[in-house]
Amino acid sequence: MGVIFLQKQESLMLVDGMALLFRAFYATSVTGQFMINSKGMPTNGVQGFLKHMLTAVSEFSPTHLAVCWDMGSKTFRSELFDGYKANRGEAPVELIPQFDLAKEVVEAFDIPNIGLVGYEADDCIGTIARQLSGTMPVSILTGDRDILQLLDEQVSVILLKKGFGNYLVHTPQTFYDECGLIPRQMIDLKALMGDPSDNYPGVKGIGEKTALKLLLEHSHIEGILENLEKLSKSHKSKIEQDLEMLHLSRRLAEIDCNVPVICDIDSALFKPDRQKVESMLTETGIRGVSKMIPFDPEPVF
Structure with missing residues (x-):
C-alpha cells in the first residue's frame, strides 16, 4: 500500500496583529514583566503575541496565515474627525520597539505582514476577507468586537478571551443569537x-x-x-x-473593504522553516515559543 497524504481543506486565518500585541503587552507589563533580552530590548508583547497566534493555529488548524497591522495613528478616519482615537495616549516606551520586532518575527515564520498607511488593520482584514469570499473559509483572530461586522457564511471571527487558548467563536448565526442583529x-x-x-x-x-x-x-x-x-x-x-x-x-x-492591498495566497501558506524561526527566537531572546512551532505533517500510512 502506498503512502496516503490526508489533505486539509484550505483556510486562511487573518491575525489582527496590533490587537494581539497590545493585549499581550498589557497582560504582563502591569506587573513589570517586560522580559528584557540581552540587547536591552523588552520582548513581553512579542512573546505573548506569538503565543496567542500559535495557540490559535494549533486550535483551529488554518492552512494559510497572514498578519495585518495598523500603520501609524493617522488614517482617513482621523482626517474625517479630529477627535477619532484622540483619547489614546502615546504607546509606553517599552512597547514602541516591539512594533518592529513583532513584524520581524512574523517574517521569520514566512507569514506575510500586511498594512497600509492611512488605513487600519481592520480595513486590510476586511478587504482580504472580501477578496477571498467564496474561495476558502476565512477566520479572523482578534480581541476587537468591531470586526464582527465582517461576519458572513465564509468569514468567522475568533475573539480572544482572558488567558491563552480561550475563545468565543462567532458566525452570523451566533451573532444573531446574541443580539438579534445581522452583522452589518x-x-x-x-x-x-x-x-x-x-x-x-x-x-x-x-x-x-x-x-x-x-x-x-x-x-x-x-x-x-x-x-x-x-x-x-x-x-x-x-x-x-x-x-x-x-x-x-x-x-x-464602517470597515473599509476596498483598500488597495492584496494577500498572495501562495505566500500565505503556513509552513515555517523551523531552523530559521528558532534562529530568530534565539537571537531575540524570545523564550517558551519554540515548542509551539508546528512540524510538517507526517504522512498517514
Whole structure:
C-alpha cells in the first residue's frame, strides 16, 4: 500500500496583529514583566503575541496565515474627525520597539505582514476577507468586537478571551443569537450609540439599549430616519439634533473593504522553516515559543 497524504481543506486565518500585541503587552507589563533580552530590548508583547497566534493555529488548524497591522495613528478616519482615537495616549516606551520586532518575527515564520498607511488593520482584514469570499473559509483572530461586522457564511471571527487558548467563536448565526442583529447592522448600532474606545459620540443621549431597540424596529438608519415621526419625542429630538454626527459616526464605524492591498495566497501558506524561526527566537531572546512551532505533517500510512 502506498503512502496516503490526508489533505486539509484550505483556510486562511487573518491575525489582527496590533490587537494581539497590545493585549499581550498589557497582560504582563502591569506587573513589570517586560522580559528584557540581552540587547536591552523588552520582548513581553512579542512573546505573548506569538503565543496567542500559535495557540490559535494549533486550535483551529488554518492552512494559510497572514498578519495585518495598523500603520501609524493617522488614517482617513482621523482626517474625517479630529477627535477619532484622540483619547489614546502615546504607546509606553517599552512597547514602541516591539512594533518592529513583532513584524520581524512574523517574517521569520514566512507569514506575510500586511498594512497600509492611512488605513487600519481592520480595513486590510476586511478587504482580504472580501477578496477571498467564496474561495476558502476565512477566520479572523482578534480581541476587537468591531470586526464582527465582517461576519458572513465564509468569514468567522475568533475573539480572544482572558488567558491563552480561550475563545468565543462567532458566525452570523451566533451573532444573531446574541443580539438579534445581522452583522452589518453593527455599523448602524455603533453609529447611533458611538464608541468611547474610538472616541466618537454617535447620537448624544442614545445608548446601546435604545440603539438596539430602534434597529430591531426599523432595521437600519435609513428606516429610522424615514419613521422619525413615529419615534418618541425624546428620541426624535436627539436624532434630529445630532443628524450630522450620526452620519459621520457611521462612516467612522464602517470597515473599509476596498483598500488597495492584496494577500498572495501562495505566500500565505503556513509552513515555517523551523531552523530559521528558532534562529530568530534565539537571537531575540524570545523564550517558551519554540515548542509551539508546528512540524510538517507526517504522512498517514
